Amino acid sequence: MAETGRLFVKSLAKGMRLLEAFSPRRPRLTLTELAGVTGMNLATVQRLTHTLVTLDYLGRDRHKRFFLSPRVLALGQAFSGGSDLRRMAEPLLEGFSRHQGCTVNLSVLEGHEVVIIYRHEVERFFKFDLQEGSRLPAYCTSMGKLMLAALPERELNALVGSLKLERLTTHTITDRKALKENLAAIRRVCLAESDREASLALHSLAAPVLDSKSRVVAAISASLPVGVEELNQEKVSAELVNQGRHLSSLMGYKGPYPALGPEPGTLH
Numbered sequence: 001m002a003e004t005g006r007l008f009v010k011s012l013a014k015g016m017r018l019l020e021a022f023s024p025r026r027p028r029l030t031l032t033e034l035a036g037v038t039g040m041n042l043a044t045v046q047r048l049t050h051t052l053v054t055l056d057y058l059g060r061d062r063h064k065r066f067f068l069s070p071r072v073l074a075l076g077q078a079f080s081g082g083s084d085l086r087r088m089a090e091p092l093l094e095g096f097s098r099h100q101g102c103t104v105n106l107s108v109l110e111g112h113e114v115v116i117i118y119r120h121e122v123e124r125f126f127k128f129d130l131q132e133g134s135r136l137p138a139y140c141t142s143m144g145k146l147m148l149a150a151l152p153e154r155e156l157n158a159l160v161g162s163l164k165l166e167r168l169t170t171h172t173i174t175d176r177k178a179l180k181e182n183l184a185a186i187r188r189v190c191l192a193e194s195d196r197e198a199s200l201a202l203h204s205l206a207a208p209v210l211d212s213k214s215r216v217v218a219a220i221s222a223s224l225p226v227g228v229e230e231l232n233q234e235k236v237s238a239e240l241v242n243q244g245r246h247l248s249s250l251m252g253y254k255g256p257y258p259a260l261g262p263e264p265g266t267l268h
Contacts (some may be wrong), residue, residue, distance in 0.1 A: 009230045013065075013107035014040060014044065014048060015051070015052065017038050018034060018038055018045065018052070019038070019052070019057065021037040021038050021068075022068050023113070023134075023135045024130060024134050025237045028061065028063075028065040028067045029066055030064060030066070031045055031049065031064075031066075034066065034233075052138060053066075055071075056069055056071050057071050061254055062195050066187075070129040070232050080121050080263070085106070085217065086106065086117045086246070089118055089209075089220070089247055090118055091162060091247060092243055092245065092247065093118060093120060093220065096222075096243050098120075100222065100235070100236050101122055101241075102122055102123075102222045102224055102241060103120065104220065104221065104223070105130075105221045106119070106218055106219075106220050107144075107145060107219055108217070108218050109148070109219075110135075111159075112138055112162070112163055113136060113138055113144070114135065114137075114143045114144045114147065114219070115132060115133065115134075115135050116133065116134045117132060117218070118129070118132060119131060119132055120135075124235075137166070137168075137198070138266075139163050139173065139179060140173065140194060140197040140198045141194050141204065141206075141207035141221070142192045142194040142219075143192050143204075143219040143220075144218045145182065145192045145194065145206070146191070146192035146208055146260075147219050148160070148215070149187045149192065150208065150261050151261040154237070159174075163179075165182065166222070168197070168199070169196055169200050170196075171196040171265055172197045173197060173201070177191060178253075187260055189258075190258035191208075191241070192206040192235070194210060200226070201225060201226055202223055202225070202226065203223075203224045203225070204221050205222050205238045206219045206220065206222075206240075207219065207220055207244030207258055208244055208248070208258055209247045209248050209251060210248040210253040210259060212251065214255055215262075215263050216260055217251065217260050220235050220243055220247065222237075222239075223238075224236060241258060243257075244257065245257040
């Protein structure tokens with residue numbers, strides 16, 4: 001977002017950018033690492049971290065690494081707890097998760113990442129803990145790829161062009177052309193999967209949630225351990241589609257399902 005207007009507070013924007021530097025893959029960062037991730041100089045980072053520690057939004061361990069405090073997590077929980085979509089989705093997705101025996105997530109797209117707003121965990125697939133408010137890269141997760149594929153053309157191409165494609169596993173798509181082809185395939189079926197791209201233990205499936213204006217506002221995913229029989233995958237996939245259709249109808253969507261909105265982009 002461009003810094004514009006006389007009411008724009010640059011110092012606040014820098015503080016928010018610093019908080020956003022932390023993620024499940026980067027839970028603890030030193031001053032130097034924060035400067036590298038945010039692109040800010042050390043003096044600025046030092047002032048910001050001192051302020052955020054004083055306000056109890058950051059903590060610092062004995063190795064002088066900073067981490068998000070429970071106060072920041074509480075802000076995320078306040079958002080997700082107040083979300084109409086999350087409130088409607090929770091009983092449905094919890095029942096789906098328990099019945100199918102799989103971990104289920106509901107997430108939204110924010111820039112290059114997905115933000116989890118509801119999670120019912122049956123099995124953990126990552127070394128780090130995932131919870132509401134956690135962020136994951138969009139390009140290698142089923143939820144993220146689905147929501148990327150639903151973006152309008154100009155936004156889609158700009159975002160894909162700016163992605164930093166890190167290799168998280170041997171199956172992660174790190175070639176931009178291959179990713180574009182994958183997103184094009186997702187647009188054709190309006191569903192997405194990630195096969196060992198984010199974790200070698202994880203095969204995930206995702207379906208869209210649309211609102212009354214036919215916009216994709218979120219994605220739901222089912223996480224399965226690698227090696228699950230194809231028949232079970234098909235059962236979970238079919239139920240995932242049912243859940244996505246139901247949630248979309250609750251959000252006011254009346255069109256065919258699955259779908260990726262009125263104007264999904266084309267990649268070039």
